[in-house]
Amino acid sequence: MDDNEFARRCAALTSAHLADACLRLGVPVRCAPPSVRSMTPGARIAGRALPARHAGSVDVFFEAFGYAAPGDVLVVDNGGRDDEACVGDLAVLEAQAAGVAGVVIWGLHRDTADLLAIGLPVFSTGALPTGPQRLDERHPEALTSAAVGEWTIDRGDLVVGDDDGVLFLPADAAGDLVAPAEAIRDTERHQAERIRGGTTLRSQLRFDDYLAQRERDPSLTFRAHLRALGGAIEE
Known part of the structure; x- marks a missing residue:
C-alpha cells in the first residue's frame, strides 16, 4: 500500500x-x-x-x-x-x-x-x-x-x-492493518446503531451466555467469548 x-x-x-x-x-x-x-x-x-x-x-x-x-x-x-x-x-x-x-x-x-x-x-x-x-x-x-x-x-x-x-x-x-481496522470500524458502527435502536450491547454480545459459561469454566475470558462471536469490541 x-x-x-x-x-x-x-x-x-x-x-x-x-x-x-x-x-x-x-x-x-x-x-x-x-x-x-x-x-x-x-x-x-x-x-x-x-x-x-x-x-x-x-x-x-x-x-x-x-x-x-x-x-x-x-x-x-x-x-x-x-x-x-x-x-x-x-x-x-x-x-x-x-x-x-x-x-x-x-x-x-x-x-x-x-x-x-x-x-x-x-x-x-x-x-x-x-x-x-x-x-x-x-x-x-x-x-x-x-x-x-x-x-x-x-x-x-x-x-x-x-x-x-x-x-x-x-x-x-x-x-x-488497514483492512482489519476498517472491519473493526464497521462492526462497531453496526453495534452502535443497534444500541440506538434498542438492542443493548450486552444482548448483542450474549453477555448472559458468557457469564453462564464462565460459571462452568472459570478460565473462560470475555475476549475468548468475543473472538467466538466476532464481537470486535476489545480487539
Whole structure:
C-alpha cells in the first residue's frame, strides 16, 4: 500500500481502529505519550514520518524539509522538554510550503495564535512563550530517527493522529492493518446503531451466555467469548 492510499483510507478510520487492528495482528502498539495532543479538536494526520532531532536550532527542520515528500508528517524529538518551545509559526509555515501534512512534537510549541491561523495540524505537549536558549551538539541520527516517549520513529514508520492521540505504525504492515481496522470500524458502527435502536450491547454480545459459561469454566475470558462471536469490541 502506498502512502497516498494509506492517507486516503485513514481519513475514514481513527487511531483507535488502527490500534485495535495492531492488537488483532500482533503488531506492537506504539502510541505517543498522552501528553502529545492536537492543538485543535478534530485535527487529523496520516502520513510517513519525517524525523528530526532538535538540538536548539531550527536548521535541522529546514534540512529535513529537503527530504520531504508530499504528505509526510514532521516528527520532532525535543526530549519531551518543558523549558522551551522548539517549533513556532515560521517553522510550521516552512513545513507547509514543503508539502508536509502535519507536525508531531515530543516537546512544546509556541506562536499558538499564528499556528491556528496557518491551519496545519500540530500535535505537541503544550505551549510556552520562550524558545531555546541553548545550542547542543547535534545527534548523529538527527535526520534519520526521532524519539517520542519510549519509541524511536524513523522513515519506515507511518504516523496517525486524531483526538485520541498519536499512533506510529510500521509502513511495511500498513496493507495488513488497514483492512482489519476498517472491519473493526464497521462492526462497531453496526453495534452502535443497534444500541440506538434498542438492542443493548450486552444482548448483542450474549453477555448472559458468557457469564453462564464462565460459571462452568472459570478460565473462560470475555475476549475468548468475543473472538467466538466476532464481537470486535476489545480487539
